[in-house]
Amino acid sequence: MAASISFCLNPSDFSPSLYPFKYLPTIRRFRCYSSLRDSSQTPQLLKSAVTGVTEILRLFSSGKDRPDNTKYIERDEPSISGIEDVMMVLKSDYDNAYFVSGNFTPTIYAEDCIFEDPTIRFRGRDLYSRNLKLLVPFFDRPSIVLQKIEKGINSQTNFVLATWELRTYLKLPWKPLISIGGSTVYDLGDELKIVRHAESWNVSAIEAVAQIFTPSFERKDNMLI
Incomplete structure (x- = not known):
């Protein structure tokens, strides 16, 4: 999403995996999109193109807006004593449309958190924040709707989906x-x-990027938000 179709910076440690399928057996009643694509199928050329666009956006950002030193909005650090608390903070961030506003709660993320989607993988909470801020000015009438949020536990880790x-x-x-x-x-x-923020989409990476180059009047699902 935001930093997803987004144009995120790309360190060299790319090793994508489709997380939701790994955890599905541990979450009852959860039905995933049948058409979710594995990010390992994304062409390397497309990944490189996403990286290149991010670099261009960063370089052409005005000096005063270039977030070399990330500064977060001052807020009280939430008290986290269980997974339910993490879920409450995440729900609040979704209410703030954090993917398209850049307004999220950084303190619930590890500094070296891994962020990945079907086109990219990188490490660093501050880098994620900077990438979001690069994209926000390009959004027009954005909407992000949280459909469901739930917790899960398996033998390896606790997680929220x-x-x-x-x-x-x-x-x-x-x-x-x-x-x-x-x-x-x-x-x-x-x-x-x-420690890991892993996205999956109901379209392939190629289809997602193709949307950027398709005029809205040619889209059958073009409706005012």
């Missing part, structure tokens, strides 16, 4: 409409900090 739908126009001359459904797995470490 959220399913959502994203719709936004982009401020480009041809007014492309981005419409993606998906899920995000938030893996929790020993201190209940999020």
Whole structure:
């Protein structure tokens, strides 16, 4: 999503995995999108293109807006004593549309948290924040709807699973409409900090990027948000 179809910076430690399927047996009543694509199928050329666009956005950001030193909005650190507390903070972040507003609660993430989606994988909470801030100015009438959020436990880790739908126009001359459904797995470490933020989409990476280049008037699902 935001930093997803987004143009995230790409360190060299790419080793994607489709997390929701790994955890599905441990969550009852959860039905995942039947068309979710494995990020390992994403062409390397597309991953490189996503990285290149991110670099261009970063370089052309005005000096005063370039977030070399990430500063977060001052807020009280939430008290986390269990998975339910993490879920409450995440739900609040979704209410704030954090994927398209950049307004999220950084203290629930480990500093070296891994972020991944079907096009990219990188490490670092601050880097994630900077990438979000690069994209926010390009969104027009964005909407991110949380459909479901639930907790799960398996033999390896505790985690939270959220399913959502994203719709936004982009401020480009041809007014492309981005419409993606998906899920995000938030893996929790020993201190209940999020150590991995892994997205899956109901479209392939190629289909998602193709939406950027499709004029909204050509989209059958083009409806005002």
